[in-house]
Ligand SMILES: Nc1ncnc2c1ncn2[C@@H]1O[C@H](COP(=O)(O)OP(=O)(O)OP(=O)(O)O)[C@@H](O)[C@H]1O
C-alpha cells in the first residue's frame with residue numbers, strides 16, 4: 321500500500337531540510353587554519369577575527385536556531401531607538417506595506433474600472449502606464465524623498481507605486497473582459513449603471529482583480545525590504561542592514577526566514593480571498 | 602384615411618449593415634407579431650436572425666427602419682421585452698434564486714427582500730426547479746440552466762418573450778420536455794412570443810405563425826406560414842399523426858433546402874412587395890386542397 325502523496329511529499333521535504341542543515345553545519349564549522357593572506361578590504365568589512373578564520377562569521381544551523389529562539393522569546397522589546405525587537409521591525413514593515421497597498425487599491429480599482437469600461441480612457445492612459453510600469457519602484461525613492469521630505473512616508477509612497485500597476489492592469493482587464501451576454505442581461509432588465517457596476521461587473525471581474533492584488537502584495541513585500549534598507553530608521557529591511565553592519569549573520573538569516581514566512585502568510589490571505597470571489601463557470 | 606391597427610410588435614423597413622461598406626445583412630424587412638401570438642423565425646445560419654432579435658430586444662440599433670412595439674418605436678432594452686438568450690446567460694456567481702431575484706428586484710425595485718424572494722420562488726416552482734434554488738449555475742445541467750433562463754424571463758412578467766434558439770444546445774429528450782413546458786406556460790399566460798429556431802418540428806409544435814427568412818447577405822422575408830394546426834391538437838409525441846403535419850413540414854423543409862437559396866430567382870418574374878408578404882397555409886392543402894393562398898400584409 322502506498323502512503324498518500326501529501327505524506328510522501330512531507331517526508332521528502334524533511335529529508336531535504338535535514339540534508340541542507342547537515343551540509344551547512346559541516347561547511348560552517350570553525351576552522352583553525354590561518355590561511356593565506358586575506359583580502360584586506362574584506363577583512364575590514366567582516367572584522368579581523370572572522371576574516372582570518374579563527375571563528376567563522378558564518379553561524380551554524382544550531383546558532384541560527386538559538387538566535388531564532390531568542391528573538392521569538394521577546395519579539396517586541398524596545399531598548400532605545402536603534403534596538404527594537406524583530407517583531408516590532410516586522411510590524412513597521414507590514415504596516416507600511418498594508419498602508420501603501422490599500423492606498424494603491426483605492427486608487428487602482430476605480431481607475432481600472434474606468435479604463436476597462438472606456439476604450440477612450442484606455443487609449444489615453446495606456447502610454448503612461450506602459451512607460452511607468454517597468455520603472456523599478458526604488459527609482460522613485462529620491463524623487464519621493466525630495467518632494468515628501470519624510471522617509472517613512474516616502475517608503476509608503478514607493479509601496480504605493482509598486483503595487484498600483486498589477487491592480488490597475490488586472491482591474492482594467494477584468495472589467496473589459498466581462499462577458500457581453502452578462503451585460504446584455506443587465507441591459508434587458510434595465511439595470512442602472514451603478515447597479516450594473518456593483519452587481520454585475522464587479523463580481524464578474526472580482527477574481528481577476530483579486531489576482532492583481534495578490535501579485536501586488538507580493539511585489540510590495542519584496543520592495544519594502546529594499547526601501548527600508550535605503551531610508552533606514554525602522555522596519556525589517558533596516559534591521560537586516562543594521563545586522564549586516566553588526567556582522568550578525570545569524571540575525572540576518574533569522575530576518576530572511578521571517579520575511580519569507582510573512583510573505584507566505586500575506587500570499588495565503590490573498591489566495592483565500594481570491595478563492596472566495598471565484599465562481600465556477 | 603384610417604390608420605391600420607398595428608400588431609403588438611411591428612417590424613417596419615428594418616435594415617442592418619455592419620461597417621459602412623459591403624452589403625446589408627438584411628434590408629427592408631417588414632412583419633408583425635400579434636398580441637398573444639407565438640411567432641417563429643426560421644432561416645439558415647448567418648442570415649441575420651439573431652441580429653433581428655437583438656434589434657427587437659433593443660440591444661442593437663438598426664441601420665434603417667424601426668420596430669414599433671405597442672405603437673411606440675423602441676429605442677433600447679425594456680423590461681417589457683424579456684430575452685431568453687441562446688447561451689442561457691446566467692450570472693455564474695449567483696444561485697438560481699439569486700439570478701431570478703436579481704431580475705425581480707430590477708423589475709420592482711421597491712419590493713422588500715421577502716417579497717422578491719417569494720415571487721422568485723413561484724417561478725422557480727413553475728419551471729420545476731424547486732429544491733435547486735440554492736445551486737449555482739455550474740452545478741446545473743444544460744436543461745436546468747435553460748429553465749432558469751425561462752423562469753428569469755417569465756418572472757418579470759413581460760409583455761413579450763424573445764427567444765434565440767433556446768433549446769438548440771439540448772439533447773432531444775430535454776428539448777422535447779422544455780418545448781412542452783413552454784407551450785403550456787404560453788397557453789396559461791397568453792404570452793406574445795418571438796422565437797428563433799433551426800428546428801422545423803419545433804416551429805410546428807410551438808408556433809402559430811412561421812416567418813421564413815432567405816439566405817444572406819441581403820436576406821429577405823420570403824413568406825409567412827400560418828400553422829393551421831390548433832394549439833390544442835399539437836402534442837410532441839403524436840405531432841406526426843396530425844393530418845396537416847406533413848404538408849406544413851414539407852413546405853418548411855422545401856423552403857430551407859431549395860427556396861431559401863434561390864428566392865431572388867423565384868421572385869424575379871413576379872412582383873415581390875416586402876410590405877405585403879405572401880401568407881400561406883400549407884396545412885389546409887392537406888385537408889382541403891387546393892392551397893388557400895391569401896395575400897395579407899400589415900394592413901389586414
Ligand atoms: N458584430 C458584428 N460585426 C460584423 N458582422 C456581424 C456582427 N454580428 C453579426 N454579423 C454578421 O451578420 C450576419 C448575421 O449574423 P446573425 O448572428 O444575425 O446570424 P444568425 O441568423 O443568427 O445565425 P445563426 O443561426 O448561426 O445564429 C452574419 O453574416 C454575421 O457575419
Ligand SMILES: [Mg+2]
Pocket residue numbers: 650651652765
Ligand atoms: Mg443566431
